[in-house]
Amino acid sequence: MPMTQPMLGLVDILPDRERLTDGAWLLRQFAFTNVASLLAEITCIAAQAPFRHLETPGGFRMSVAMTNCGALGWVSDRRGYRYTTHDPLSGRQWPSMPAVFSAIADSAARAAGFERFKPDACLVNRYIPGARLTLHQDKDEADLGAPIVSVSLGLPAVFLFGGNARQEKQRRILLQHGDVVVWGGPARLYHHGVLPLKDGDHPEVGTQRLNLTFRRTH
Ligand code: MD6
Ligand code: FE
Numbered sequence: 001m002p003m004t005q006p007m008l009g010l011v012d013i014l015p016d017r018e019r020l021t022d023g024a025w026l027l028r029q030f031a032f033t034n035v036a037s038l039l040a041e042i043t044c045i046a047a048q049a050p051f052r053h054l055e056t057p058g059g060f061r062m063s064v065a066m067t068n069c070g071a072l073g074w075v076s077d078r079r080g081y082r083y084t085t086h087d088p089l090s091g092r093q094w095p096s097m098p099a100v101f102s103a104i105a106d107s108a109a110r111a112a113g114f115e116r117f118k119p120d121a122c123l124v125n126r127y128i129p130g131a132r133l134t135l136h137q138d139k140d141e142a143d144l145g146a147p148i149v150s151v152s153l154g155l156p157a158v159f160l161f162g163g164n165a166r167q168e169k170q171r172r173i174l175l176q177h178g179d180v181v182v183w184g185g186p187a188r189l190y191h192h193g194v195l196p197l198k199d200g201d202h203p204e205v206g207t208q209r210l211n212l213t214f215r216r217t218h
Pocket of ligand 2 (some may be wrong): 136137138192
């Protein structure tokens, strides 16, 4: 059994924490008090490393626009998926990870039973209405012992959450402004995706959804 398996205990009975499956937790509104600083930091990151639509190895343009912060950033092109220290657009290092990002990632991981989560990469996703993320696994990280922490901001989205096998039936989870999902342990390689974003206008974020996913890549 992996050492990162969340322990059953206090986290099971705290309010606003929903256990999705072994190793995966939905922490509703966990980021709520930090949203203003998270949004300000995203603006600052995007000024240095702009959102862009990456190309998949199969040659498709992703509908989700992406950028990164932290020591490593996730990129995709015709050669495949990988983590890089530098932004291929500018040739510069990715913007560093803001302190409020690392702090929220660590405290969310802790709330889900994972101690000392030190992410070295944060992928920032931007969805406009119609944008979607097809079913995938996050498996480009060398350290699969660490969980992934995902923070949702802005318009709500339906998150698909399946299992180890691609064809496994998926549950649908509505992720709203300030919600955090943590997953790792036995759920670390579960398939997941995001349904096409519905039209809407969020009072603080506008006509978009922003998502931060924190990873430990090595
Ligand atoms: C998103 N999230 O919510 C995309 N991956 O916009 C992910 O792909 C994801 O939320 C791994 C763990 C949590 C996630
Ligand atoms: Fe993912």
